[in-house]
Amino acid sequence: MDEKLALARRFGTPLYVFDGRVLKKRMETLRAALPSNVELCYAVKANTFIIDLLAGDVARFEACSEGEARICLEKDSRPGVLVVSGVNKDAAYMEELIAAETPVSRYTIESRLQFDMLLGLARKHDKRIPLLLRLTSGNQLGLDKSEVCTIIAEFADDPHLDIWGIQYFSGTQKTSVKRLARELRTCRKMIDRLAQDYGFTCREVEFGPGFPVPYFDDEEFDEPAFFAEFAALLDEFAFEGPISLELGRSIAASCGIFFTSVVDVKRNDGQNYAIVDGGMNHLVYYGQSLAMRQPTCALLREEGVPAGELDSFNICGSLCSINDILAKQLELPGLFMGDVLRFDNTGAYCMTEGISLFLSRDLPRVCLIDADGEARLVRDLEPTWQLNESK
Ligand SMILES: Cc1ncc(COP(=O)(O)O)c(C=O)c1O
Numbered sequence: 235m236d237e238k239l240a241l242a243r244r245f246g247t248p249l250y251v252f253d254g255r256v257l258k259k260r261m262e263t264l265r266a267a268l269p270s271n272v273e274l275c276y277a278v279k280a281n282t283f284i285i286d287l288l289a290g291d292v293a294r295f296e297a298c299s300e301g302e303a304r305i306c307l308e309k310d311s312r313p314g315v316l317v318v319s320g321v322n323k324d325a326a327y328m329e330e331l332i333a334a335e336t337p338v339s340r341y342t343i344e345s346r347l348q349f350d351m352l353l354g355l356a357r358k359h360d361k362r363i364p365l366l367l368r369l370t371s372g373n374q375l376g377l378d379k380s381e382v383c384t385i386i387a388e389f390a391d392d393p394h395l396d397i398w399g400i401q402y403f404s405g406t407q408k409t410s411v412k413r414l415a416r417e418l419r420t421c422r423k424m425i426d427r428l429a430q431d432y433g434f435t436c437r438e439v440e441f442g443p444g445f446p447v448p449y450f451d452d453e454e455f456d457e458p459a460f461f462a463e464f465a466a467l468l469d470e471f472a473f474e475g476p477i478s479l480e481l482g483r484s485i486a487a488s489c490g491i492f493f494t495s496v497v498d499v500k501r502n503d504g505q506n507y508a509i510v511d512g513g514m515n516h517l518v519y520y521g522q523s524l525a526m527r528q529p530t531c532a533l534l535r536e537e538g539v540p541a542g543e544l545d546s547f548n549i550c551g552s553l554c555s556i557n558d559i560l561a562k563q564l565e566l567p568g569l570f571m572g573d574v575l576r577f578d579n580t581g582a583y584c585m586t587e588g589i590s591l592f593l594s595r596d597l598p599r600v601c602l603i604d605a606d607g608e609a610r611l612v613r614d615l616e617p618t619w620q621l622n623e624s625k
Contacts, residue, residue: 239534241601242493242574245611248512248598249493252581254287254605257489261291264485267461269468273478275317275440278302280482280582283600283612284489285309294339296480300327313337317366317440319401320344321375325351333359340366340440342401344376349385356394364396366440369424371404371417379424386434397434399475400424403442406483407520409455411463414443418471425473437475445484449519449579450527483520483582490581492517492598493534494560496573497552506547508569513551513558515588516598517577525549525559530578533566542568549575553593594619 235243241251264274273293278285282305285295289310297303298320306316318331319342331338332355343349343365356363367385370376377385382400389395402421408414421439428434443464448455468477494512501507519529531549547569551558560577590597597616603609 235536236534238491238493238576239536239574241609242495242534242576244609245599245601246615247493247495247574248510248516249601250283250516250580250585250598251491251493251601251603251609252281252284252287252486253489253491253603254284255603255607257284257287257485257581258291258605260485260488261288264481267458267465268479269465269477271473271476272468273476274485275478275480276485277442277480277482278306279586280486281490281585283585283602284486284581287489287602287604288485292485294478300324303327303331307336311337314339317342319368321348323348323351325355328352329355329359332356332361332363335361338364340364340398340401342366342368342440343385344368346377346381346385349389353389353392353394360394362394362396364398366398366401366438368401368403369421371402371420375403376401379427382424383427383431386428386432390432390434399436399438399440401440401442401480403480404444406444407446408444409446409460411460411467414464415467417441418467422471422473436473438478439473439475440478440480442480445481447483447487447520447579447582449487449521449529451530452527486582487579488581490579490584492577492580492584494551494575494577496569496571496575499547499569499571506545506569508547508549508573509552510549510560510575511552512560512598513553513595514555514560515551515553515558515590515592515595516584517551517560517580518584518587519579520583524557525562528561528564531561531564532576532578533569534574534576535570539570542566542570544568552595553589591618591622594622 275294276292277296295306296317317340321344368376425436494510496508498509546563549561600613
C-alpha cells in the first residue's frame with residue numbers, strides 16, 4: 235500500500251502529517267541557498283508541532299505570544315534560542331521570564347509602552363536584557379524611525395539593556411525581489427543613521443523576508459533563481475554582523491500533508507459532489523478563495539479497487555457552508571466512500587489559521603514522522619464542542 239495511504243488508514247482522518255525527512259531536506263536547500271552569515275530563525279506561528287524536528291537546524295525560534303513561548307521553552311530551553319516577539323506582550327509573563335532568568339535570546343520591542351515595561355522589569359530585577367527594536371513597515375507593528383532614534387539616543391548605554399539591533403518584517407508570500415531590495419535599503423538607512431547620528435553600532439539584524447510558497451497548479455515560481463537574487467541582495471546589504479532570517483512558511487509548508495476521507499458522494503443538478511471529513515477549517519492556502527485555484531491534491535486508493543469512470547468532482551468540506559469547497563472539478567477515476575484525498579504543502583499555518591471552532595467539529599489528528607521515518611501520533615482528534623458550550 236502507498237506509504238501515505240497507510241498512514242491515513244492507520245491513524246484515521248482528518249489527519250495532518252508533518253514529515254521530518256522532508257523538513258531536513260528543506261533546511262539543506264535553504265542553507266545552501268543563503269550566505270554563510272545568515273542564521274535561520276523559525277517563526278513558530280507557522281507550525282508549532284515541528285519545533286522538535288527542527289532543533290539543530292535553526293539557530294532560533296521566534297515566539298509571538300505567551301502560548302508560543304511556553305511551547306518553545308518546553309521543547310528547547312537552551313540559552314540563546316528563544317526570541318520573545320510580538321505585540322501585546324503580557325507584563326506578568328515578561329516578569330516571569332525576566333525574574334527567572336529564562337535564557338531568552340532577544341526580546342523584540344514593538345512600541346514605546348513595551349520598551350518602558352521591559353526596561354522597568356529589567357531594572358526591578360536588576361537584570362540586563364537583550365533587545366531588538368522592531369522597525370515598522372508602515373502599519374501597527376513595530377516602532378517608527380523617530381521612536382527608534384529616541385530610544386537609542388536615550389538608552390543605548392543603559393546598564394540594564396543590551397540593544398543588539400533591529401528587526402524588520404513586512405508581510406508574507408513576497409515574490410518581488412525589488413520589494414525585498416527596498417526593504418533591505420530601509421534597514422540599511424536606519425543602521426547608518428543610528429551609527430552616524432548616535433554612534434550606535436547595530437550588531438545584529440533580524441529580517442523576515444516572507445519567502446513565498448507556491449500552492450496552486452497555475453503558479454510558476456523559480457525558487458533557485460529567486461534565492462540567488464536574494465543572496466545577492468544580502469551581499470550588497472554588506473552587514474558585518476549576523477543576519478537572522480525569520481522564516482515560517484518557507485521552512486514549514488512543504489513538510490505537511492493533510493488527509494481527508496470521502497464521507498458522502500452525490501450528484502446535484504448534474505454536478506458531482508463529494509463531502510469529506512476535512513474542510514476549509516483545516517486547509518488554508520494563502521490566496522485561496524472558494525477553490526477558484528487548484529491546490530496540489532491527489533486521490534489515494536488501495537491497489538485492486540476497481541477504478542470508476544473518469545469524471546469531475548467538487549470536493550466539499552463538513553462545515554455546512556456553500557463556501558466550504560476544497561477543490562472544484564477535480565478529474566478522478568470515480569470517487570467512493572472511504573477514498574482518501576491528500577493535500578500537499580500544508581505544513582504552514584493550515585492547522586492554526588482555520589476557523590477551528592465553527593460547527594464544533596473535532597480538531598484533526600497530527601502525526602509526526604521523524605528523520606528515521608518513524609511515524610507517531612502527537613495529537614489525537616480533539617473535541618471542541620465543550621469550548622462552544624456555556625458553562
Ligand atoms: C515577525 C514575523 N516574522 C516572521 C514571520 C513569518 O513569516 P513567513 O511565514 O511569511 O515566513 C511572521 C509572520 O507573520 C512574523 O510576524
